[in-house]
Every structure is written in structure tokens, then in C-alpha cells.
Amino acid sequence: MLKVKNNSEMICGTELISRFYDKELNTEEYSDIKAHIDSCKICSESLAEYGNLTDELKIAFNEAAESDTLKIENRIIESIRKKKRAWWIRLADQVFTRRILIPAVMTASVAIFITSFYVKNSEQLPGAVITSLSSSENVVIVQIERTHQPIIWINENG
Amino acid sequence: MSNNTNNADIDDSRLVADLKNENERAYRQLVDKYQVKLRNVAYGITLDLEESADIIQDVFLKAYIGIAKFKGESSLYTWLRRITVNESLNWVRKWKRRFRWQHQSLDQEDGSSLDIESEDAGPESAYSNKQVSVILKKGLDKLPEKARAVLVLKEVEGLSYEEIGEALGINKGTVSSRIFYAREKLKECLKGVESEE
Amino acid sequence: MDKKMYKFALGWNLFLLIIIPLLVMFFPETGNCGQLVRVDVKMIYASKDKKSIDPRVQDLVRDLNSEFVYSSYELVGQKIITLNDGEKSAFEIRGGRKLIITSKGVSAGKASLEIRCIKEDSEIIKTNIDFRKNGDTTIALPAKKGDKLFLHILVSF
Numbered sequence: 001m002l003k004v005k006n007n008s009e010m011i012c013g014t015e016l017i018s019r020f021y022d023k024e025l026n027t028e029e030y031s032d033i034k035a036h037i038d039s040c041k042i043c044s045e046s047l048a049e050y051g052n053l054t055d056e057l058k059i060a061f062n063e064a065a066e067s068d069t070l071k072i073e074n075r076i077i078e079s080i081r082k083k084k085r086a087w088w089i090r091l092a093d094q095v096f097t098r099r100i101l102i103p104a105v106m107t108a109s110v111a112i113f114i115t116s117f118y119v120k121n122s123e124q125l126p127g128a129v130i131t132s133l134s135s136s137e138n139v140v141i142v143q144i145e146r147t148h149q150p151i152i153w154i155n156e157n158g
Numbered sequence: 159m160s161n162n163t164n165n166a167d168i169d170d171s172r173l174v175a176d177l178k179n180e181n182e183r184a185y186r187q188l189v190d191k192y193q194v195k196l197r198n199v200a201y202g203i204t205l206d207l208e209e210s211a212d213i214i215q216d217v218f219l220k221a222y223i224g225i226a227k228f229k230g231e232s233s234l235y236t237w238l239r240r241i242t243v244n245e246s247l248n249w250v251r252k253w254k255r256r257f258r259w260q261h262q263s264l265d266q267e268d269g270s271s272l273d274i275e276s277e278d279a280g281p282e283s284a285y286s287n288k289q290v291s292v293i294l295k296k297g298l299d300k301l302p303e304k305a306r307a308v309l310v311l312k313e314v315e316g317l318s319y320e321e322i323g324e325a326l327g328i329n330k331g332t333v334s335s336r337i338f339y340a341r342e343k344l345k346e347c348l349k350g351v352e353s354e355e
Numbered sequence: 356m357d358k359k360m361y362k363f364a365l366g367w368n369l370f371l372l373i374i375i376p377l378l379v380m381f382f383p384e385t386g387n388c389g390q391l392v393r394v395d396v397k398m399i400y401a402s403k404d405k406k407s408i409d410p411r412v413q414d415l416v417r418d419l420n421s422e423f424v425y426s427s428y429e430l431v432g433q434k435i436i437t438l439n440d441g442e443k444s445a446f447e448i449r450g451g452r453k454l455i456i457t458s459k460g461v462s463a464g465k466a467s468l469e470i471r472c473i474k475e476d477s478e479i480i481k482t483n484i485d486f487r488k489n490g491d492t493t494i495a496l497p498a499k500k501g502d503k504l505f506l507h508i509l510v511s512f
Contacts, residue, residue, distance in 0.1 A: 018338040024319050057313045060294050061202045072211050073189045076218045112376045127490030135480040144418045156497035
């Protein structure tokens with residue numbers, strides 16, 4: 001914050017008057033400036049002009065005020081409705097959030113992993129198949145009942 | 159003031175809940191409540207009536223899209239206004255040259271100008287008022303949009319320098335100097351009117 | 356950009372989530388996921404004299420006992436070998452015999468092995484066996500006076 005002396009040159013026609021008008025000075029500065037303004041014609045005129053400007057601006061900017069309010073409201077609601085209809089966007093938005101997607105993918109992977117094991121194990125295919133055999137001895141082939149494991153039983157001659 | 163704020167807060171939080179549920183009536187309520195104020199802000203920056211309406215449409219649409227993430231750290235209106243200010247500034251920057259060109263081409267030889275802006279559909283009050291308005295708008299148009307934005311937020315919305323700084327991402331000192339600059343420039347414009355009368 | 360991309364990405368992801376489990380379930384493992392074959396040969400000596408079951412082969416013995424009537428089983432040797440396509444390995448087993456295992460390759464989810472047992476230059480047995488993953492077989496060789504030497508062969512790849 002600028003230090004304020006009661007030096008007219010430092011105050012007249014400066015930003016300080018603008019700040020004073022907007023009440024953006026601290027207590028000390030405020031009283032100093034006020035004291036100056038009360039005794040300075042230029043500055044009090046400035047202040048009045050600011051007030052005038054505020055009134056004019058309010059009029060100028062309020063032009064947007066009442067025109068076409070309902071029409072615009074309807075346009076807005078219509079555009080929101082159009083957004084709503086894009087359900088797949090909303091669904092995708094929800095699905096692709098990290099909080100849902102990552103656990104979902106993990107769960108799916110685990111499920112696939114487990115399922116594949118289970119499926120494979122439940123296949124009752126033989127673990128080993130003898131495709132050819134030749135021996136100089138007596139051979140008997142037996143199968144374990146539980147696991148269907150082939151046993152090659154060799155009897156020694158003699 | 160605290161009483162008002164409390165009521166506003168209660169209303170707001172209920173409204174926000176309804177908005178998050180995509181309740182259409184809630185959206186109508188929202189638009190009803192804030193449309194005019196926001197359009198004024200947009201108009202103050204863009205100085206274009208039609209464009210302000212378009213911008214506000216976008217603002218409310220963005221509100222619809224973003225309401226899910228709205229945490230209520232600021233008030234609903236503050237949030238909407240911030241979006242409005244940003245959209246308006248973006249528009250001005252985008253069409254700055256074209257905008258200026260449109261207005262300059264309407265300058266007539268005697269210094270007055272046919273302002274296509276003044277589609278004042280409303281009843282024409284005192285002729286001098288209209289003149290002032292026209293001159294003022296010409297002056298506003300000459301201002302850089304950044305100065306216009308702070309002026310709008312100060313004079314129309316009544317925000318403090320600090321709030322303005324937050325809304326625009328600038329510090330208080332910059333806010334103060336821009337407002338001062340804008341006021342001085344506009345004062346000159348208005349002085350011009352007086353001398354003609 | 357948003358609408359089209361969302362639709363595409365969502366559709367694609369759903370497609371994958373459905374197709375992948377189906378593929379895994381219905382298509383057996385094809386292709387050669389590495390032609391390295393791991394053969395685990397356990398030599399189990401079975402006899403009717405004693406009454407003891409080596410805990411290390413308890414599981415295997417349970418199966419064998421369902422068919423045979425030995426009272427004692429002992430793990431007397433183990434050999435684990437890894438074979439590439441066409442590679443073979445030979446090692447000695449009890450009773451002056453030699454076991455030669457050759458990998459004939461892996462295809463269609465099965466490892467093909469040629470197993471030969473030789474004693475003093477004469478071939479006792481030669482057999483070709485197709486193993487599925489973790490498939491096993493047992494060769495029962497004669498041992499002295501009524502005992503038996505079981506060669507449990509477990510194949511993984």
C-alpha cells in the first residue's frame with residue numbers, strides 16, 4: 001500500500017481517488033484521503049464523475065436485462081435435453097472413470113484366469129496316451145481308475 | 159447480510175442436489191434465477207447482445223455437464239459467473255479484430271456513428287440519454303477487454319478488488335490500475351458528449 | 356470427437372470383455388508355447404517285505420496301491436531333465452539299466468516323448484507317449500525277488 005501524505009500532487013488525479021471511491025483503502029489511508037477530498041475541488045469533482053459513470057454503466061449494461069428472456073431460457077433447456085439423450089456418452093463417462101474401469105478389468109482378468117483353469121481341469125482327457133510300444137518282455141498295460149494314468153507293467157521273463 | 163447469505167446457501171444446496179439429479183425443473187429454476195445477471199456480465203465484456211445470449215446458453219450447458227463435479231466450494235452463482243467471464247473473454251479475444259472492424263466501418267464523417275449495437279428495442283427515453291449510451295458504448299468498445307472485464311465486475315456485479323482478482327487470476331494492484339484506467343478513459347468520452355451539448 | 360470415440364471405445368471394450376473369456380474357454384492351447392519339455396522321473400522301489408511308505412511319494416503311492424499290493428514304497432532316485440525339441444537324455448537306473456528319453460516335440464498341446472529302457476545293449480522297452488500338460492505315466496520294471504521298480508514320469512511344458 002502506498003504511503004499517503006497530504007501532498008495534493010500525490011493524490012489529485014491518481015488511482016487513489018478511484019480506490020477511495022471503491023472503498024478499497026485501509027482505515028488510515030481512507031481518513032487521509034477523505035480529508036484531502038473535502039478540501040480539494042478537483043478531487044471531489046472526480047468523485048462525482050465516478051458516481052455518474054457508475055449510473056451510466058448500470059444503464060448501459062442492463063440493456064441485456066429483459067430482452068428475450070423466455071426465448072433464451074427455452075433454448076437453454078432444449079440444449080440440455082439434447083445432451084441428456086446422449087446416453088451412451090454418460091454411460092461411457094461412468095464406465096471409463098478410473099474408479100470403475102480398473103477394478104472391473106481386474107475382476108474380469110481374475111475371473112478369466114480362474115475359469116480357464118477350472119475349465120481345463122474338468123476336461124476328462126487322458127494325461128498320457130501311449131502311441132506305440134515294443135518290448136522284448138511281457139508287457140501289460142494297466143490304467144489307474146482314478147486318474148486314468150497308464151501303467152506299463154513289464155514282467156521279466158525267466 | 160449474513161441472513162441473506164444463509165438463505166441463499168440453503169436454497170442453493172437444495173438446488174444443487176436437484177441439479178445433480180438432472181431435474182429439469184431445477185434447471186429452469188437456475189436459468190430463471192441467474193440468466194439476466196449473467197447475460198449482463200457477458201454483455202459488459204462482449205458488448206454484443208446476441209453473442210451474450212449464445213454465451214449464456216453455453217454457460218448453462220457447461221453447468222449441466224459439470225454439475226456432477228461441482229463441490230460447492232464457491233456458490234453456484236460465483237461458479238457460473240466465472241464460466242461466463244471466461245467464455246466472454248475468450249470470445250472477445252477471438253473476434254477482436256473482426257469486432258473492431260465492424261464498428262469502425264460504421265463511423266460517419268461528422269464523428270457520430272451508426273451503432274448497430276443499439277437495437278434498443280425498448281422505448282427511447284430522453285434523446286440525450288440515448289446519445290450518452292451510444293457514446294459510452296463506443297468508449298467501452300475502445301477499451302481492451304481486460305479493462306472492460308474488471309469494470310463490469312466492479313460496477314455491475316459489485317465485487318471487491320480481491321474477488322475480481324480471484325475471478326480473473328490477477329492481483330489487486332492490477333485490478334486497481336485497470337479500473338482507474340478504464341474510468342479515466344470513459345470520463346473523457348463522456349466529457350466529449352457534454353461539450354457537444 | 357467425443358460422441359464417436361465414446362461409442363467406439365465402449366463397444367470395443369464390451370466386445371473384448373465378452374470375446375476373450377469365450378476364446379479362452381473354447382479354444383485349447385494351440386501353438387508352441389516354448390518347446391522346452393520338463394520331465395520329472397521318480398524311481399520308486401516297491402516291496403512286500405517291509406511296511407513303510409515314503410512320505411515324499413505318498414500321493415503317487417495312493418494311486419499305485421489301488422492296483423498293486425506292495426506294502427512298502429521308497430523313493431530311491433529322482434531325475435529332472437529339460438529337453439528341447441529332438442533332444443535326448445540318458446541316465447542309469449537300478450538294476451544295470453539305462454533310461455533314454457527323447458523329446459519328439461510339442462504340438463497341439465501335447466508333448467511327445469520316446470522312452471527307451473536298455474539293459475546290457477538289449478532293449479527292454481521302447482514306447483512313444485503323448486503327454487498333456489502335467490500328464491504322467493508309470494513304467495513298472497522288474498526288480499529282485501518279487502519287488503518292483505516303478506518309474507513315475509511326469510511331464511510339463
